[in-house]
Amino acid sequence: MESILLKQYKTQKGEGLDLLVYYQVVGLPIGEAPIILVNHPLTANATLIGDGGWWNAIVGENNVLDTTRYTIISINIPGNGSGEGNLLENHTALTIYDVAKVFLLTLDNLGVKKLHTIIGASIGGAISWQMATLAPTLAEQVIPIATDYKTTDWLQAICTIQASILKNAVAPLEQARQHAMLCYRTPTSLNRKFKLQKSDGEFNVNAWLTYHGNALAKRYALQAYKTLNYLLSSIDIAQADGSFLKHISKIESTIHIITIPTDGLFLAEENWDTYVQLKPYKENLFIHEIKSIHGHDAFLIEQQQLANILNSIFKKSIINENNKYSSVRHR
Numbered sequence: 001m002e003s004i005l006l007k008q009y010k011t012q013k014g015e016g017l018d019l020l021v022y023y024q025v026v027g028l029p030i031g032e033a034p035i036i037l038v039n040h041p042l043t044a045n046a047t048l049i050g051d052g053g054w055w056n057a058i059v060g061e062n063n064v065l066d067t068t069r070y071t072i073i074s075i076n077i078p079g080n081g082s083g084e085g086n087l088l089e090n091h092t093a094l095t096i097y098d099v100a101k102v103f104l105l106t107l108d109n110l111g112v113k114k115l116h117t118i119i120g121a122s123i124g125g126a127i128s129w130q131m132a133t134l135a136p137t138l139a140e141q142v143i144p145i146a147t148d149y150k151t152t153d154w155l156q157a158i159c160t161i162q163a164s165i166l167k168n169a170v171a172p173l174e175q176a177r178q179h180a181m182l183c184y185r186t187p188t189s190l191n192r193k194f195k196l197q198k199s200d201g202e203f204n205v206n207a208w209l210t211y212h213g214n215a216l217a218k219r220y221a222l223q224a225y226k227t228l229n230y231l232l233s234s235i236d237i238a239q240a241d242g243s244f245l246k247h248i249s250k251i252e253s254t255i256h257i258i259t260i261p262t263d264g265l266f267l268a269e270e271n272w273d274t275y276v277q278l279k280p281y282k283e284n285l286f287i288h289e290i291k292s293i294h295g296h297d298a299f300l301i302e303q304q305q306l307a308n309i310l311n312s313i314f315k316k317s318i319i320n321e322n323n324k325y326s327s328v329r330h331r
């Protein structure tokens with residue numbers, strides 16, 4: 001991973017922070033191909049492929065996000081603990097607005113003036129919405145997956161409980177992750193997976209929760225989880241002025257919303273509302289659904305469906321791309 005030091009970044013709350021921003025570039029070198037920015041979900045990081053990569057199913061040689069055709073950049077959310085010194089002393093220092101600005105500054109530092117695509121899932125999708133409103137002409141297409149451009153009362157309530165567990169629990173990170181797993185899955189998903197089966201007298205679902213709590217504790221810092229949970233609660237592209245249409249309708253990029261009807265974290269009904277309200281003002285807006293019993297985590301579980309949706313989106317964009325980037329190798 002490489003890094004850039006942003007000196008005295010002025011936060012939305014008015015503080016000056018020196019931020020060491022870690023990022024990774026895979027695929028063709030910057031300047032030689034269309035550029036895709038991938039914004040990672042909550043507990044992932046900028047490592048997309050290879051050992052420890054969280055998106056091997058989608059990114060790679062001749063894969064959906066093809067490393068032989070594109071430059072693919074991913075940036076760590078500051079404070080997520082990935083990369084030396086990447087924790088924030090104050091876990092409420094930054095908002096999603098700041099993260100989007102920091103990502104834009106990082107791209108600027110890398111000499112990136114134009115993006116082919118901004119794609120992101122979960123909190124990474126919210127950052128994508130925010131980046132698109134801050135830089136409405138930067139990307140040709142924006143693909144927010146399993147996310148929203150705003151918080152909701154439901155999401156606030158979840159984040160409040162998460163914050164309380166993280167502050168007060170005996171094993172804060174483990175217990176917070178166990179609670180969060182219920183928000184990432186559905187009752188049907190767990191009921192069909194475990195069928196009340198037990199091992200050594202214990203329900204398998206409990207062992208599964210314990211497994212996921214411990215697994216996160218092994219790879220994630222408590223302060224990072226507090227930071228990411230706070231960031232999740234701060235999603236608001238309208239910046240509290242109430243007029244999302246004013247902000248969102250400025251976006252020139254084609255927008256492909258990918259939603260999951262069973263998502264219990266970022267609700268599909270909110271995504272459909274966005275689509276219905278925005279469509280009269282924006283012709284190049286589309287919505288796609290991942291059908292799944294699994295809920296929010298379906299964007300990680302139903303990889304084939306997601307690949308199919310993305311393939312159809314990217315095939316269309318290749319026609320434009322062929323006209324624009326003569327230095328790219330084509331298959």
Ligand SMILES: CC(=O)SCCNC(=O)CCNC(=O)[C@H](O)C(C)(C)COP(=O)(O)OP(=O)(O)OC[C@H]1O[C@@H](n2cnc3c(N)ncnc32)[C@H](O)[C@@H]1OP(=O)(O)O
Pocket residue numbers: 041043044045052053054204205207208211297300301
């Ligand atoms: C770095 C990153 O990857 S972060 C971003 C995305 N990744 C994550 O969120 C990491 C956490 N992982 C997950 O949530 C899931 O594994 C997903 C979403 C990737 C896949 O979901 P599913 O296919 O439903 O898998 P499931 O939730 O059962 O998890 C599988 C793991 O649970 C373990 N497991 C399943 N049932 C049980 C059980 N009853 N008792 C103990 N462990 C169990 C499996 O052994 C397996 O372990 P492994 O991952 O070390 O091989």
Ligand SMILES: N[C@@H](CCO)C(=O)O
Pocket residue numbers: 041042043044121122123184297300
């Ligand atoms: N499983 C996802 C859930 C949040 O999108 C993660 O841990 O990042």
